[in-house]
Amino acid sequence: xxxxxxxxxxxxxxxxxxxxxxxxxxxxxxxxxxxxxxxxxxxxxxxxxxxxxxxxxxxxxxxxxxxxxxxxxxxxxxxxxxxxxxxxxxxxxxxxxxxxxxxxxxxxxxxxxxxxxxxxxxxxxxxxxxxxxxxxxxxxxxxxxxxxxxxxxxxxxxxxxxxxxxxxxxxxxxxxxxxxxxxxxxxxxxxxxxxxxxxxxxxxxxxxxxxxxxxxxxxxxxxxxxxxxxxxxxxxxxxxxxxxxxxxxxxxxxxxxxxxxxxxxxxxxxxxxxxxxxxxxxxxxxxxxxxxxxxxxxxxxxxxxxxxxxxxxxxxxxxxxxxxx
Amino acid sequence: xxxxxxxxxxxxxxxxxxxxxxxxxxxxxxxxxxxxxxxxxxxxxxxxxxxxxxxxxxxxxxxxxxxxxxxxxxxxxxxxxxxxxxxxxxxxxxxxxxxxxxxxxxxxxxxxxxxxxxxxxxxxxxxxxxxxxxxxxxxxxxxxxxxxxxxxxxxxxxxxxxxxxxxxxxxxxxxxxxxxxxxxxxxxxxxxxxxxxxxxxxxxxxxxxxxxxxxxxxxxxxxxxxxxxxxxxxxxxxxxxxxxxxxxxxxxxxxxxxxxxxxxxxxxxxxxxxxxxxxxxxxxxxxxxxxxxxxxxxxxxxxxxxxxxxxxxxxxxxxxxxxxxxxxxxxxxxxxxxxxxxxxxxxxxxxxxxxxxxxxxxxxxxxxxxxxxxxxxx
Numbered sequence: 003x004x005x006x007x008x009x010x011x012x013x014x015x016x017x018x019x020x021x022x023x024x025x026x027x028x029x030x031x032x033x034x035x036x037x038x039x040x041x042x043x044x045x046x047x048x049x050x051x052x053x054x055x056x057x058x059x060x061x062x063x064x065x066x067x068x069x070x071x072x073x074x075x076x077x078x079x080x081x082x083x084x085x086x087x088x089x090x091x092x093x094x095x096x097x098x099x100x101x102x103x104x105x106x107x108x109x110x111x112x113x114x115x116x117x118x119x120x121x122x123x124x125x126x127x128x129x130x131x132x133x134x135x136x137x138x139x140x141x142x143x144x145x146x147x148x149x150x151x152x153x154x155x156x157x158x159x160x161x162x163x164x165x166x167x168x169x170x171x172x173x174x175x176x177x178x179x180x181x182x183x184x185x186x187x188x189x190x191x192x193x194x195x196x197x198x199x200x201x202x203x204x205x206x207x208x209x210x211x212x213x214x215x216x217x218x219x220x221x222x223x224x225x226x227x228x229x230x231x232x233x234x235x236x237x238x239x240x241x242x243x244x245x246x247x248x249x250x251x252x253x254x255x256x257x258x259x260x261x262x263x264x265x266x267x268x269x270x271x272x273x274x275x276x277x278x279x280x281x282x283x284x285x286x287x288x289x290x291x292x293x294x295x296x297x298x299x300x301x302x303x304x305x306x307x308x309x310x311x312x313x314x315x316x317x318x319x320x321x322x323x324x325x326x327x
Numbered sequence: 328x329x330x331x332x333x334x335x336x337x338x339x340x341x342x343x344x345x346x347x348x349x350x351x352x353x354x355x356x357x358x359x360x361x362x363x364x365x366x367x368x369x370x371x372x373x374x375x376x377x378x379x380x381x382x383x384x385x386x387x388x389x390x391x392x393x394x395x396x397x398x399x400x401x402x403x404x405x406x407x408x409x410x411x412x413x414x415x416x417x418x419x420x421x422x423x424x425x426x427x428x429x430x431x432x433x434x435x436x437x438x439x440x441x442x443x444x445x446x447x448x449x450x451x452x453x454x455x456x457x458x459x460x461x462x463x464x465x466x467x468x469x470x471x472x473x474x475x476x477x478x479x480x481x482x483x484x485x486x487x488x489x490x491x492x493x494x495x496x497x498x499x500x501x502x503x504x505x506x507x508x509x510x511x512x513x514x515x516x517x518x519x520x521x522x523x524x525x526x527x528x529x530x531x532x533x534x535x536x537x538x539x540x541x542x543x544x545x546x547x548x549x550x551x552x553x554x555x556x557x558x559x560x561x562x563x564x565x566x567x568x569x570x571x572x573x574x575x576x577x578x579x580x581x582x583x584x585x586x587x588x589x590x591x592x593x594x595x596x597x598x599x600x601x602x603x604x605x606x607x608x609x610x611x612x613x614x615x616x617x618x619x620x621x622x623x624x625x626x627x628x629x630x631x632x633x634x635x636x637x638x639x640x641x642x643x644x645x646x647x648x649x650x651x652x653x654x655x656x657x658x659x660x661x662x663x664x665x666x667x668x669x670x671x672x673x674x675x676x677x678x679x680x681x682x683x684x685x686x687x688x689x690x691x692x693x694x695x696x697x698x699x700x701x702x703x704x705x
Contacts, residue, residue, distance in 0.1 A: 043607045061530045079539025127423050136416050149431040155678020157665040173420025211415045240523030263525045305521040
């Protein structure tokens with residue numbers, strides 16, 4: 003029921019943009035009438051934005067170039083946007099590092115499990131809190147909103163997790179943070195904006211709340227679900243702190259970012275020879291810098307590849323999230 | 328005067344009457360609705376017909392009132408019948424309350440440690456209470472005071488830079504009329520948000536590196552520096568490196584919300600401004616910027632409460648022995664003393680201090696907003 007409305011929304015956006023271009027065309031015709039100060043403004047604006055885009059893009063492209071360049075050759079410097087001496091050795095090495103592979107497996111696992119689990123659980127609670135006649139609606143909302151402001155701090159949480167036996171387990175990546183207040187508010191705001199009659203008519207037909215949530219609300223909420231899932235996935239893909247605090251020594255539970263961090267700090271103390279990289283150091287074409295560049299690209303790849311497809315979703319989500327509550 | 332009073336007197340009973348009537352009508356309606364709910368529970372009767380009947384009996388005024396009532400919070404009494412009827416919702420809620428209690432509220436009990444000389448073998452109940460000694464100790468500790476100063480300084484720098492850049496970027500991007508370039512700039516600007524701090528720190532190090540980092544390359548080429556400079560050995564620069572790394576990573580992302588707010592500005596405002604002779608810059612400055620002022624204030628409010636939360640990952644990853652005095656934040660300090668040295672009392676006390684300062688900051692920001700009549704958080 004909501005879906006067509008969303009389509010309409012998209013159409014509206016397109017229409018807006020079309021209007022925009024029409025204005026532009028009209029402007030173009032009347033270009034002579036343009037104020038000289040406006041021309042200066044447009045020129046300066048274009049320059050500033052081009053600079054911003056260049057500054058944003060350059061470091062990423064540069065890392066990409068270095069990662070495809072021969073390691074020793076890269077040390078001479080002067081590599082900017084394109085590799086000088088093409089080599090796939092860096093990637094070969096990265097894909098042969100066992101700890102990185104274990105880390106990648108754990109990172110993928112935790113990202114997938116957490117996105118699905120956290121999203122469904124948070125959405126269920128959001129649904130319950132969007133039922134306007136629920137007696138404890140306000141109390142439970144407040145109960146979770148307060149968690150945004152009151153934080154016990156690292157040490158008590160650390161001790162609690164140790165008491166609960168969460169340290170040194172994979173569960174410590176999944177169980178904490180299952181219901182984040184901010185995500186809950188975004189989902190609840192979205193669900194509250196849906197007409198009550200949607201739920202009421204289903205109730206009249208004898209559906210219970212779980213069915214209504216799953217069969218009616220979930221399909222309608224797909225866009226906002228995608229947004230929240232993206233937030234959760236990015237958070238889990240990027241996090242390394244829990245790994246360092248709760249599972250520092252267990253090699254089987256390492257994550258990709260944590261491995262990358264160790265790689266980074268080993269590069270800082272470059273003097274301690276390249277022997278950390280095992281066999282591969284014998285083939286001289288590899289340096290810590292180029293390895294790191296390749297690992298960086300590999301680590302950021304999944305998100306960068308997925309993100310253009312998800313872009314239209316997170317804008318909706320952020321806009322809803324901006325509603326004050 | 329008397330006439331007016333008369334009029335008033337004349338009107339009041341009439342109004343009273345209608346109000347009374349309305350109240351009765353609404354009571355009837357609510358009873359009907361309850362009946363409706365019951366009949367639906369037992370899935371008997373024809374609810375739609377009852378609904379129609381009900382609708383036909385109510386005048387438009389009453390209907391509007393009913394609608395307003397429905398849009399507002401429906402009043403539900405807490406009694407046994409409601410509880411029974413909402414059993415399913417309650418059952419779903421219980422695990423969430425338990426979860427929230429265990430993972431968000433139970434750790435607060437650990438705050439007791441800050442007032443104890445906590446010994447793991449004695450536990451929370453067996454450890455000796457020492458009053459405020461732990462707090463006295465951390466405030467006497469020079470490294471903690473440095474950490475607090477650094478956290479506050481970096482928090483404020485980050486806050487100011489991220490606001491200025493995000494708002495500026497949104498304003499300028501909004502002025503781009505060509506659809507393709509606009510979309511491209513937007514897409515590029517969001518990208519760094521999705522990179523982890525680990526990656527960003529690696530990139531920052533590369534860019535500022537002494538051997539062939541682009542920044543040093545350019546500075547030397549344009550004769551601003553004689554020879555490459557080691558950016559990470561200069562305590563004065565560290566806060567700004569953190570600030571601008573943050574700008575690089577989050578500007579595009581933060582601008583999304585402002586761009587959304589800009590689309591809500593009434594186009595007539597721009598036409599009016601054009602009639603008054605405003606150019607492109609004038610419109611941006613006098614229409615767009617004031618138009619997003621409420622959004623700016625709300626976000627400012629939220630972020631002021633978060634000032635002390637800004638710094639942890641990047642400082643931890645970028646620091647070195649030369650600049651430790653300016654890079655250590657409260658979180659790193661807690662990590663070092665609490666987890667590293669195993670002094671849980673000290674770590675907890677520092678954490679409490681941070682929470683309390685954050686709450687005070689939110690409260691102050693909110694009061695200031697109230698005083699100036701701006702939007703408020705609560």
